[in-house]
Amino acid sequence: MKRPISLLLAFILCLAVVPAAHAANSDYARYTDIVAKINGHSLLTYVVDGKAAVVAEDLRNYGFTVRWNATKKTLRITREAPEPEVWPDYTPSLSGHASGDRFHRVLRSDVKTYVGDVLAESYNIGGKTLISMKSLSVFGKAAWDPNARVSSLTLDPYRPKQNLHILMYHDIVKGSPEQLGNWTTTEELFRKDLQWLKDNGYTTYLPSEIISGVPLADKAVLITFDDGYMSNDTIALPILREFGMKAVVCIITSYVDSAQDGFLTWDACREMAASGLIEFGSHTHSLHSSGILRQKGEAQASYQQRVSKDLDASIELIRKEVGQEKVSFFAYPNGWRDSWANDLLRERFDMTVTTEHGMSKVGQNYYDLPRYNINTTQPVSMFLR
Numbered sequence: 296m297k298r299p300i301s302l303l304l305a306f307i308l309c310l311a312v313v314p315a316a317h318a319a320n321s322d323y324a325r326y327t328d329i330v331a332k333i334n335g336h337s338l339l340t341y342v343v344d345g346k347a348a349v350v351a352e353d354l355r356n357y358g359f360t361v362r363w364n365a366t367k368k369t370l371r372i373t374r375e376a377p378e379p380e381v382w383p384d385y386t387p388s389l390s391g392h393a394s395g396d397r398f399h400r401v402l403r404s405d406v407k408t409y410v411g412d413v414l415a416e417s418y419n420i421g422g423k424t425l426i427s428m429k430s431l432s433v434f435g436k437a438a439w440d441p442n443a444r445v446s447s448l449t450l451d452p453y454r455p456k457q458n459l460h461i462l463m464y465h466d467i468v469k470g471s472p473e474q475l476g477n478w479t480t481t482e483e484l485f486r487k488d489l490q491w492l493k494d495n496g497y498t499t500y501l502p503s504e505i506i507s508g509v510p511l512a513d514k515a516v517l518i519t520f521d522d523g524y525m526s527n528d529t530i531a532l533p534i535l536r537e538f539g540m541k542a543v544v545c546i547i548t549s550y551v552d553s554a555q556d557g558f559l560t561w562d563a564c565r566e567m568a569a570s571g572l573i574e575f576g577s578h579t580h581s582l583h584s585s586g587i588l589r590q591k592g593e594a595q596a597s598y599q600q601r602v603s604k605d606l607d608a609s610i611e612l613i614r615k616e617v618g619q620e621k622v623s624f625f626a627y628p629n630g631w632r633d634s635w636a637n638d639l640l641r642e643r644f645d646m647t648v649t650t651e652h653g654m655s656k657v658g659q660n661y662y663d664l665p666r667y668n669i670n671t672t673q674p675v676s677m678f679l680r
Contacts, residue, residue, distance in 0.1 A: 575617055
């Protein structure tokens with residue numbers, strides 16, 4: 296009786312430490328002449344579901360840190376040191392097989408794989424984790440050369456992590472704070488928040504400044520406004536001017552100059568941009584109520600076409616109406632994320648923020664950053680003390 300029990304225990308232990316996978320969602324890696332390169336150095340490459348993919352654990356040799364958390368079943372890929380002085384180079388070989396022949400069974404992984412802070416789709420091949428080369432674009436510029444058959448990643452210059460406190464505001468009203476919602480604060484309390492930042496030595500930045508890689512002050516703050524309420528111009532901007540502080544306003548562009556009460560006009564947006572204290576970001580064109588979530592039964596191609604059209608409309612309207620050359624900032628409506636949107640957002644924006652609570656660390660990654668929600672019961676001093 297002892298032997299079956301010991302075998303059962305061994306089986307349970309294996310389940311606890313081996314990354315799980317769904318056998319129902321499987322494909323095959325293919326023999327391929329495609330080469331994946333990081334900063335010009337090649338590494339072992341697979342093709343899965345038509346995408347060039349690499350083994351996450353192999354990235355340790357290319358300047359990445361790869362950490363496995365068995366308790367949470369997560370794999371996290373970051374850059375915590377400059378590029379290595381000595382790079383490995385892998386020589387691809389078809390081993391006598393034709394390109395496209397089946398090579399190894401690949402399973403959809405149950406492991407949550409984070410590239411930077413972005414949740415990426417991952418696969419399981421022989422107990423190792425595969426991720427697409429495109430998912431590594433949070434660390435640099437990904438490109439595909441069909442003639443050379445090369446999927447490349449050019450890493451951004453290494454930047455050490457820096458702390459950034461991102462504050463999330465919405466509407467600002469005059470008068471008493473009683474019976475105000477979770478997303479609203481008052482003129483008086485907003486002024487108190489900025490006074491507190493000034494008294495305690497905090498420095499505000501615009502998204503374009505942060506993304507450019509300028510060294511941030513020890514107490515760095517990004518003030519954000521979601522939705523695009525008229526109060527951002529009539530109440531917030533004069534107070535920002537008073538303190539010489541900056542902010543980014545993420546607008547729902549279909550609400551601007553519409554019949555929606557209480558929202559900005561394009562004239563007001565132009566006035567705000569001219570102050571030099573305001574940048575504009577996207578909060579989608581008309582997808583705010585549903586966020587960028589996929590619809591029930593929606594195919595990925597249809598989803599990408601629908602969401603891409605909306606994001607492009609918001610970007611073009613801001614550029615046309617405000618004259619802002621680049622719209623680099625995106626705030627998730629309601630904080631809702633969808634893995635199908637990852638590539639769409641990274642192709643268009645340099646920085647995205649959620650509604651998750653916490654301090655951000657920037658330098659290696661500017662996507663899916665958390666924020667502190669500021670309202671009448673949660674002043675800045677509660678989080679940044």
